[in-house]
Amino acid sequence: MTLNLPPLKKPNALDALNFLLADVRGALGPFLNVFLVTQQGWSQSAVGVVAMVGGLLGLLAQGPAGALIDTVRAKRELVAGGLAILAVGSLVIFAVPTFWPVMVANATLAVVGDIFGPAVAALTLGLYARSQLAGRMGRNGAFDHAGNVFIAVVAGVIGRLFGQRAIFLLGPVFALLAIGAVLSIPAGGIDHDRAGRHDQPSRGRRQAHLSAFIRCRPLMIFAGCGLLFHFANAPLLPLVGQKLASANPEWATAMMSSCIIAAQLVMLPMALFAGHYARKWGRKPVLLIAFTILPVRACLYIVSDNPAWLIGVQLLDGIGAGLIGVLTPLVVSDLTRATGHYNLALGLVMSAQGVGGAISGLAAGAVVDRLGYPPAFLGPGLAAGIAVVALLAFFPETGAPPASPQAGQPDVIGLS
Template sequence: MDHEIGEGQGQPPASSQRSVSKSLDLLNLLLIDVNGAIKPYLNVYLYVHRGWDDASVGLVSTVAGIVGIVAQTPIGTTIDAVRDKRVILLGALVALSLATLLIALFPNFWSVLVASCVLAAVGGMLSPAVAALTLGLFPAGKLARRFGRNAALERTGNVAIAALIGLVGWLFPDRAVFLLVPACAIVSAAALYAIPRRAIDARRARGGGEGEAEDAPAGWRSLLTNRPLVVFAACVGLFHFANAPLLTLVAQESGRVRPDWSSVIVSVCIIGAQAVMVPMGLIVGRRAERWGRKPLLVIGFAALPVRALLYLAWRDPYWLIAVQCLDGIGAGLLSAMKPLVMADITRGTGRYNAAHGLIGTVQGAGASLSFVIAGTLVQTAGFDAAYLACAAAAAVALAVLVALMPETASERPRSGPAAWLRAMLPGKA
């Protein structure tokens, strides 16, 4: 894969390009999804092995969730301000390692609360920080393929690490799982610093554009009045409002039938969805330039209301689990497309990571609110009402995307679904 070296260094040798690409590959494989893998295990650990009650676990989860939402925008602004993006990622790896070691060594309330807040705040910045690093390593014409590759490798790593967590939790003492984070962090740091600083264009890594003079980043007003960014944030917030509670609902409903298999059901759903996300990342890498961004987003957003309605077709636990694995289509396409669309929207502003933080805040707020509403609906009207509400929210997200979101690709899509979508597309961002 070709890329441009930053700081005016010229084109690197082919061997250097391959080395940088392999290091980035390894980094994506080894970055643990702490919010999707470690935190669910932490809740089980606190319940089963430490004897915590529901109120204590719920309080830790709630406080950590609020901290994670509030921290996203300041963290994004910090990533933009630091020229060497490797320093940001290294700091995140150290913080995550210390947090998990704190849990393993001192599993009391205050230690776990502090560590959980760190996991929530820092865990949410890993993917945006890797996206910023990628933005600084590759020119605009190479980003679609590289972001798609990043997503596929990240999901492959998540599947392998989730299986490893289950194996370690079964073979070794209950706290051994938390030692996986510092172990992976050491190898991740080695891969990170195998990428030379001179290969990273600091201006481009914060959304400064290609070959432009060094300018001060755009003001916050320019972000808040950026119509494509506002529309995209609304779409992402609505998507996660509809999607976030579905796994919990499936686990609760299936767990009523097979309570002894509740943890296995959750693991199968997570690993199944992550496995489906791998080819979604590859599709984005191969088709985002030819088809454009919007058609792939429409496919991903359309999959969500269909999935929510499929839960109503049959109440068998195996059916519910199979449908939940389809989460990999919607969430997989969105997670692979988001950094690419953000790069399109924010190019030239110098606020790529700050914009990522704003969308992360909206996404987290939507997901948190949906858990409360879905839980209330289950208690008052049953699971069908909760699934219908999620389907309705997902349909609204799809409608907003189709009607208001512009195509953000710099060139008109050359083939594929864009042909039938072109009539409904507003002007380019």
């Protein structure tokens, strides 16, 4: 599949940014829960509280972060500042892995982390024309997943040689490299009108009232389904990692890395698949594939505790997450044409996803403490099944295939 990227827009800089941002985030998130439970002796419920607080604060900041990105022209500098804060937070977790320092650092990182997804999407919109957007988003996703594979391998090696705690020193290293990557994107190549999803020139452009988001039924359905998807998906990898670590404590980091690598190796081609077929088939068929995989995966985890089986089932995460990561900014872009509120809308959708992830961390930890792992897997599976039904029954096509450009187009956010 050909992406046809314009050579003057320096796609390699955006590629490097996506790759390195994955390294920064990957050196923190998936390994933190396992480290706290297996090395620091935290209870599942305590870990769930930290995850919930960080998630809730992060989701509260999603909307304001999106609105800030819509209005600020120094998007590259905003990302660089967020990366610097993230580096400091990672060092705090390494130096003082006790409850309150970890709580504060994790919450700060969750809030700052809200900047990266919308900012990269905005930079992409500002650098590429609408006709190139699906392919470029797919390429963004591919480099993101390649970065996740890389950091999982590096973290596995570092954790095995120097202990799990040493993994958190990788965050500052990759944050500095990512700062260099984002600042290498030429500021003059960014169309700031397009980066805010303005399809009209500044003069005569009309803005959408914020209440229009609530009245946009497809956007609300998509946000609700995203909430259920992330409620179901967020706890699965940490739960699998904890099961593997409890049974094989000396191989905890290596097995966690194996789970991440297994999924990310699948996500990489899935991101390219999503970019290509979201343009060819439309958005909804690809979304349905992503959502349907999740309840199947959740149920398969309870079939066996064999490490090879659990890591094999984790491959299915690559299909769902790989597709969703590309489709989310595309669907929001479809629904916010000419409004100037793309990043705000994306922030609100990601807030809904964050609600799901934040609630699920505490819920899954409490269920494991009281009932064990099988119910903790089946609950998310049920939530994912509800999301599939809602998406199939109520969500319209937002980007019709090229052969029928007028077919299935939903209402976009209304203009005042």
